[in-house]
């Protein structure tokens with residue numbers, strides 16, 4: 001318990017498949033790293049539970065085996081769980097270990113795709129969280145679950161298919177970080193979920209002839225949240241509802257959009273250990289050194305040539321609109337811009353970008369890797385951050401980019417629409433560039449506007465100052481989660 005918490009503090013078991021900095025594949029990890037400490041700062045007692053993946057560096061993250069173990073029943077078998085513990089900025093972090101299920105490289109899959117036993121692995125996580133609460137005798141009032149991997153915990157709370165122990169009275173809140181991932185398995189595997197047979201139906205887990213762990217969670221959670229107000233609306237429509245829009249309309253009264261926050265302890269150019277030079281809104285000098293370092297690292301032509309350095313960081317997935325960047329790359333290079341791209345993912349997109357890097361030497365630099373250090377360097381060293389997403393539940397990179405004085409150029413969707421205000425240099429307003437139609441032409445047209453402002457150093461500096469002044473720190477969002485938790489607990 002931190003100094004601000006009283007014994008009567010609202011207890012929240014935060015159940016997540018990833019947590020920055022211990023194990024991360026994307027934005028969910030950053031949220032799970034930032035939100036619990038922000039809730040704790042408001043006086044809540046938050047304990048975070050995640051799997052002990054095999055590739056976690058236990059020593060580097062100060063994790064300790066606490067000598068606690070218990071059996072976790074999954075699909076008629078008992079899986080042994082060994083508990084490790086760490087600290088997440090004052091919040092206890094519990095890691096549930098089982099070598100057979102987690103002692104391998106990768107969180108959810110490898111080069112061959114998703115792991116074949118993911119259903120068992122994440123039933124283990126959800127069921128294991130209840131066994132952990134029992135072993136610790138810790139009566140949380142709220143189980144806050146994240147994405148499909150943790151969604152079954154909601155259905156366990158609703159149906160009590162086993163003795164829930166100290167969590168018997170807990171309420172479930174499910175946060176949806178990306179509806180594209182739904183935890184879908186053949187119906188024949190329903191029994192492994194541990195849910196009662198009546199939940200193998202359209203009212204809970206059944207989804208177009210399969211089962212969906214996410215749907216089971218959405219149908220049973222006391223409250224559902226997603227990570228921006230716009231995305232909360234968009235997923236109730238067929239276009240972005242990914243087949244789940246009917247479910248979400250059905251639960252609309254319990255669905256809330258709460259924007260993600262930023263952990264400025266990790267993402268601030270004033271104190272970023274990954275950068276060759278620090279800088280701030282008052283003194284942008286160090287940004288040039290970061291830009292030079294970026295150009296060198298990505299094998300791009302030296303700085304003295306006018307055009308902009310365009311950055312991209314992210315999963316190479318259809319969602320992120322990387323294909324638009326690939327389509328427009330020749331034209332961008334012809335206009336004198338240089339591209340620095342960082343990402344891993346879809347093999348087709350990886351090879352398309354590799355081919356472009358070969359065709360555009362010095363103009364398009366590509367790193368097909370996951371590197372925290374390079375991500376920070378890109379935020380600081382780029383002039384503009386590209387995010388042409390087809391959909392974007394919240395998006396963190398644009399919020400980081402704003403703080404680094406790197407105006408984002410985004411498509412108006414989801415959280416991108418909610419966080420980036422279109423620049424109007426005439427009226428001295430806005431902090432980024434926004435286009436609506438998802439096409440490379442629309443993106444290029446917006447890029448031309450950005451280049452127009454970039455060509456006026458004073459207007460650009462003012463734009464950077466407005467961007468860097470935006471504040472997305474976690475406090476306001478954490479307050480909204482805390483109010484929601486209190487509200488649902490009031491209902492008895």
Ligand code: ADP
Pocket residue numbers: 025026027028030178313314315342343344369370371372375394395396397398
């Ligand atoms: P999503 O969760 O959909 O992947 P977000 O924008 O919400 O997208 O969050 C992405 C997070 O993952 C950011 O912190 C970003 O810096 C990080 N990230 C994505 N790809 C990489 C990569 N290849 N190397 C380093 N960090 C990455």
